[in-house]
Amino acid sequence: MRTTLTATQGTILAAIRALTAEQGHAPTLREIADRSGLSSPATVSRHVKILTDDGYLDRTPGIQRSIRLTERAENRAMAPSVHKALTLSVEHANARVHDLEGKLADQRDKTRKARAQSRTLRAAIARVRRLHAPHQTYPWALPDPNGSDHTCINCGHDTDSSADMHPRDDRGDVLCTATGLLPATCAHCADADGNPLPWPCLTSEALGPYA
Numbered sequence: 001m002r003t004t005l006t007a008t009q010g011t012i013l014a015a016i017r018a019l020t021a022e023q024g025h026a027p028t029l030r031e032i033a034d035r036s037g038l039s040s041p042a043t044v045s046r047h048v049k050i051l052t053d054d055g056y057l058d059r060t061p062g063i064q065r066s067i068r069l070t071e072r073a074e075n076r077a078m079a080p081s082v083h084k085a086l087t088l089s090v091e092h093a094n095a096r097v098h099d100l101e102g103k104l105a106d107q108r109d110k111t112r113k114a115r116a117q118s119r120t121l122r123a124a125i126a127r128v129r130r131l132h133a134p135h136q137t138y139p140w141a142l143p144d145p146n147g148s149d150h151t152c153i154n155c156g157h158d159t160d161s162s163a164d165m166h167p168r169d170d171r172g173d174v175l176c177t178a179t180g181l182l183p184a185t186c187a188h189c190a191d192a193d194g195n196p197l198p199w200p201c202l203t204s205e206a207l208g209p210y211a
């Protein structure tokens, strides 16, 4: 029983080891030939016969996919060629992983930027929306809240005897709640005379459904 392996035989053992690990079952002669860079399954078959005789491989004659490494092959220190084949294969896998990780990082970066952009945009829209919010109030009851005439110009009641109907707003103006709220106006938009424009104004209509 020989203890040295040729480079080709080392490569074949490495190929069988790798293919078995990858597929979860034994490879065919064709698969071993492809992986080892050998011209034909017949060449592989010849080497497999030698490796089997030398106790590196075990196979059930006539059964497809029955080639497996023996304990002798598993325990044997890897021949330089085997080591090289495995190293190349690992290097290839590592390069691929590195490449994919790079792509993934790029994607994450793009997603992060898009999210930040979207957040900025939404915040800007929200600011504009708050600015152009609908404003609703009651009509004024008195042209001069500090004057002597306390008769409501809106409903005609005396604002002192019907104070619950005529509250003061935060600027001290007396309002009349008898006839309900005035139509909504934009809190921001005004005409040339400074009178508020009806809501929805052009800006809030232009924002449409964007939140």
Ligand SMILES: [Zn+2]
Residues within 6 Å of the ligand: 141, 152, 153, 154, 155, 156, 157, 165, 166, 175, 176, 177, 178
């Ligand atoms: Zn009134």
Ligand SMILES: [Zn+2]
Residues within 6 Å of the ligand: 131, 132, 186, 187, 188, 189, 201, 202, 203, 204
């Ligand atoms: Zn507006």
